Amino acid sequence: GVHAKRGVSCADCHMPYQSEGGQKFTNHQIGSPLSNVENSCFVCHREKVDALVSDVYERQAKIKEGSSKLQTQIAMAHIEAKKAWELGATEAQMKTIQTGIRHAQWRWDYSVASHGAAFHAPLETSRIISSGMAIIQEARIELTRLLASLGFNEPVPMPDFTSKDAVQTYIGLxxxxxxxxxxxxxxxxxxxxxxxxxxxxxxxxxxxxxxxx
Ligand code: HEC
Ligand code: HEC
Structure with a gap:
């Protein structure tokens, strides 16, 4: 991301300097820099607080849009793969499909589990999400062909992915x-x-x- 390229460190934003009783020290209560924009960002930036904060949220919202779509596609591929196994698919038939699911899953994990990535490196994060999307769509096309060759020619029934309750019930949680x-x-x-x-x-x-x- 742009900050790392310019040599800005984690501590510059997450452990800003503060003074108390004439003592200058770095804040060790590591948290969101957005709760302390004055000390975290104003060292280098002169924009309004609102502008900086909305810039962060805007980046996060844009990444979330892509990662949510990727997450749904991965879940659908898992459900279709289960159907293929049930219909007697072989290890050999499933090999590239499983690789595809794993590779897409890693990309989702990397973008989402690193938490700050949507702000730290939005371009790189959206590149990773798009590449995950291409991989999972390829795997799902292969799954559709495999299911057809096993005599299953209709869409595999899916739970309502927009409802957390529905999905939890579906997986038996x-x-x-x-x-x-x-x-x-x-x-x-x-x-x-x-x-x-x-x-x-x-x-x-x-x-x-x-x-x-
Ligand atoms: C330019 C400032 C900046 C730098 C440099 C920076 N971060 Fe962040 N980081 C942020 C902002 C802003 C957020 C989003 C905070 C929010 O959503 O409230 C964030 C979010 C995070 C989160 C997610 C927190 C959560 O609750 O989701 C983690 C973890 C994190 N950063 C770790 C790091 C690490 C480790 C480094 C160094 C490799 C780093 N950050 C460098 C500004 C920065
Ligand atoms: C130690 C200096 C430093 C700190 C602290 C810092 N930034 Fe930056 N920031 C930079 C530099 C340098 C750039 C690149 C400017 C350029 O290329 O014109 C930048 C660029 C940006 C950009 C534009 C990124 C882009 O892709 O064009 C945003 C948004 C931003 N910073 C937000 C923040 C926020 C929010 C914080 C506080 C959480 C923060 N910065 C803290 C130095 C800093």
Whole structure:
């Protein structure tokens, strides 16, 4: 991205300098630079806060548009591949299709799981997403041909991808059970000193919370 090319470091944006009592230090509460545009961006930029923030959101929205489409195509390919296996497709018939699904999936993961990529390097990220899209469409064309050769000539039924509930039900995810398991896990892994600290903090009320910021 343009910032890396100009030698701007992660810390320039995510750990901006601040002063307190005559001491200058970098902020170690790493988070979104957008909550502190004055210190994070104004060192180098002179635009209005609104303009910089909307520029970031605009980039993220544009990338999301592409990554959401790619994600749906990958899910459809997985469902079509399952159908092909059920109809007796062989490993040899599935080989290039599986490779295609993996290669598209990696590109989706790389663009989405790195989180900041839509802002850090929007051009590179959209290039990766488009290449994932080309790969998955190729795999789906191959799947349609394979399904036809196995005697299946209609579209494979799909869940409603616009509804999270519908998709979770489709894959058999029991959300209440997952939530309970998570609560149980957190109960086990959160150390006692942290629980004690939190309890103390909430007893001390808002003063402690605001001074810890
Ligand atoms: C030019 C400023 C800038 C630089 C340099 C920068 N970032 Fe970011 N980063 C941002 C902005 C802006 C966001 C989006 C924040 C938001 O959406 O609230 C972001 C988002 C992120 C996120 C996602 C956070 C989330 O909750 O989704 C991560 C992780 C991240 N950056 C890590 C890094 C790392 C690691 C580096 C260095 C390799 C880096 N950033 C360099 C400005 C920068
Ligand atoms: C250490 C300096 C530095 C910091 C800090 C910095 N930038 Fe930049 N930014 C640059 C430079 C240099 C460029 C490239 C300018 C050019 O080529 O004209 C740039 C370019 C940009 C561009 C235009 C990118 C493009 O593709 O044309 C945007 C948007 C931007 N910065 C947003 C931000 C935001 C938001 C922050 C704070 C989170 C931030 N910058 C923090 C130095 C910085």
């Amino acid at each position: 029991d959300i209440p059970a997952e939530r309970a398991a998570k609560a149980d896990f957190l109960q086990q892994v959160v150390p006692q000193w942290l629980k004690d600290g939190k309890a103390r903090e909430s007893k001390m009320g808002s003063k402690a919370v605001s001074s810890s910021k």
